[in-house]
Amino acid sequence: MDLFEIELNKDKKFVGEDFRYRRKLLVILFVSIFVVSVLIIRLFYLQIIKNRYYSGLSRNNKEQIIPIEAHRGEIYDRNGVMVAENIKVYVMYMIPTYLPKNYFEREELLYRVAKVFNIDLQIIKSALDKVPKNSYESIEITDNITMEQISYLAERAEEFPGVYYGSKSVRNYPLGETMTHILGYIGNISQEEFESKRIEGYRRNSMIGKEGVEQFYDKELRGIDGYVQWIVDSRNRVKETISPAVGRPIPGKKLILSIDSKIQKDAEDLLYGQVGTIIVSRPTTGEIIAMVSAPWYDPNIFIGKIDREKYAELINNPANPFWNKAIRGRYPPGSTFKLISAAGSLAEGRLTANTTRFCGGGMLLENRFYRCTGQHGYVNMYRGIQYSCNTYFYTLAYELGPNFIKKYAEMFGFGTPTGIDLPGEKIGVVPSADWKRRRIGEYWWDGDTLQYVIGQGYMSATPIAVHMATSAIINDGVMYRPHVVKEIRSSQTDEVIYNNDKVVIKKLDIPQNVFTVVKEGMRMAVAGGTARNGAWSPYVKLAAKTSTAQNAQGRDHTWITIFGPYNQRPTDDMVAVTVMLEHSGGGGGSTAGPIATAMLRSILSGENALEVRNSIYYRMQSIYEQLRIAREQAAAEAAENGENNDNNADEDNSKKKRNTDDRIKYE
């Protein structure tokens, strides 16, 4: 038992007791007691005093609320054609942590994916660079992958570790470019939108309507997002679902537009290649059947990844395809404003429809000659509207003063938004002496009044405002709210939640016979006035007012506001059309007129719109041709007749010449 032998300290140098080190042991004892008490105090501080704080942090760590996007409501046109839908697309995504760890294998895989699936390698890499290499997050690589590629990937899944496929729902507009300005598009929420709307339940990665109906009715369309509450572990893997049933998403409501996609398509065909806008509506309900602003764009370019080239092309277009000119463009209304002047001056009661003034080709005021479209002789209210006689209205304005124009312009809705259910509506300018002093810094001249009454000068209006003023005249003074969404329906039960039709904004305090006079004037313009060639309609009675609005920027804008079938009182089958062509030149009757008439005739009597327009063009051409031949013949005859009939011939000639010229220019 040598092992248990206790030996004395043989090699010890200091025999005897040398216990000086014991004092130092006390220091170690104190140190260890100190350490133990510090640790216990620290534990007490963390676990008892700060318990609430750390419990909260712990809960934050493990609980994760995952939103479930609600199904966005579909949009249909008035005939039940789907115009905005959600489609499933296949997406390819990668989970970085399951990709090969080895650098070369990883690069090789990414290169192979890029080659096989025809994706830019840089796009894949930049998408993967946003997250750490061991992340469990799924990174979307592309959403533009076909079924064949999916099946290829599915068959060779082991050759592509970490590459997966799935599907997601994206917004699609099946009609493409048709009614872009009405539908708008959706996109990721911007920072400003998020800050102002987070109270309404938007999240940082929500999709939000950016334009048109998608924006205006975003609240109805988006529904209510649901959520699941998960317990996740440190790598964000779901361990359990706490409350699967708490927040089931409520799908958004579906919208029935008052737009007729066929008419809309016709309208777009009619406007193709021009810059302008066309508004077709039923004045007796306020429904807008078609509304086109040309040029336009395809909203599908905003879904998914934006095509830069196309976008640059659109944004550099001087005609601004993103701008819905029908509600945002401000143009001088020109002669269409005479309808309001006429209604206003009659409503004032200072003159009647038969008040007659003489038109000698213009009016001289303060050393300046204000021209008329022609020499109309003695003109009453009907003929003033029929021939769009400036002189007649100059005289009225000179007699009545500018304030009555302002009063009735505002009454008919100029200068205030019409309340159409599209975002971004602009308002035109209704000038007054006060306005001019403030904005321009000059006093109001009488000349300004003369410009004002024919819708020129400082006056400006949006096409929708002009259209609604015409509708008010058609409706004998009842103004309905214009709308593009007819009904909001529940997407589950299909019951109508809200109907937009016949929402009265206001009733104008103007006697009915005033409107009768104005409408008769408009009818006479089609029958034998400014619109007699442009608004040629052998089967349906139409009534119109044309306008050629001069402007400083370029050629004239041309307008026509037209309705039919003509009746002195509003009937339910009436359709009103307003066409505005930007810088088209020519006359309102000859450029905008055929478009609007073709539109109306195709709606009312079912003719082909393009054919109707072409036939009107053809007819106009032949009329002008005949007139030209007649004029040349007359000139030849006059030359043959010699000196005898000099006076007569001259008179005849000049009259004919003036007539044709004016027709071409001012109709």
Added chain:
Amino acid sequence: MNEKKEIKRFFIFDFRILLAIIFLMIAGGVAVYSSTYSAEASRMSWLFLKYLFFSVTGLVIMCITMFINYTKLAEHRMSLYIPMIALLILVLIPNVGTTINGSSSWLFGMQPSEFGKLVMIIFLAGYLDQIGDKIKEEKYFALAGLFIVIPIALVLMQPDLGTVLVYCFIVFVMLFVGGVPIRYILALMSIGIIGLSIPMFLEYKRMSDDINNVLFNFLSQRIYIGYLAGVLLFIAVLLLTINFYMSNKYIESVSFMFFVLFLSMCAALVFDIGLKTYQKERLLVFMNPQLTRLSSGYNIIQSLIAVGSGGLFGEGFLNGSQSQLNFIPQQVNDFIFSNICEEWGFVGSALVVLAYGVIFVRGITVAYLAKDRLGALIVVGVIAMFLCHVIINIGMVVGMMPITGLTLPFVSSGGSSILTFSMSIGLIFNVEARRYVH
């Protein structure tokens, strides 16, 4: 003295320490089971079985250690020291030692540096006991320093910063108790502190991108530190030469101070070149856990959340979300205490700390009552080792210490660690059982 009486004496050991150890082993077993538990796998985890095996083995080895006379051990210290050095060198050979987490300290599943601590304690205790008061002479102190520096340098080369800290702590405590003058200890400490703080300062400035700084620009050039060291050495030598003629006590101490500063600068250079960036970061994160939120700071924050959410009685066995959902990294080894804190609350964690307190107090009592200086030094070394592990590990979990991969005695599931601590407790019992034997 007959043998029977001797054998009886061996069983008069401190049962309080044994109770504390058994309590710690139970706590560790529960914690290891909980942190390796997963609802999917119904079997007990391999780590838990490993822990059970090593705990039982540890108890057996503790009994064996009790019966080896510590005086004999100290006598044959060289035959322990040389194999240790050999093993520590062997670990560093690339294909022999296994590299885990960037430090190659494993040899056949064991860590020689763990057992090295024990060898270091026995060796230093034997050496200090043998030379006695002569340690106050520079020659013997330098010799002791050489013996100490070799294993520390080898461990630093692995590199295992935590173990180096433990070695240093053990050495300081033993030198302190062994009668080394305070100024030597202070000198050594200042060399360590200044030598570490210069690279730390540079790394901190680099991380916080605040590099338009005169001090930084000066120190970041290693050659300037070299110049500084040269200047300090020159001053020290100058003062020593003056002292040779004047023999003034103050001049001598000032000369010593400059020499220490020179050594500090050399140490700074060594640390700056030798320490890897992640090691510097680990030390820095201690100063500011928010500095690197997702790498090292993440561990501290998650650990603090686990500790803090425990409350008074904890969230219950297998109910701690931080540990069950793996938010705490390395929870079987380094962060095992946060599991105890979360699942057993303040009561459980304070009991564990108190169990260590019992070991400290009873261990120092054993050292106080030891029959000779050798026994006292061995026990003090063991206590220092425990103290260092407990301070650093628990301090790390509660956010008071930098993150170093140190185990918690008897609770962490490291095989070498449990065996080493069992042996060291065996040494305490060994010393205690022989205290009346002369």
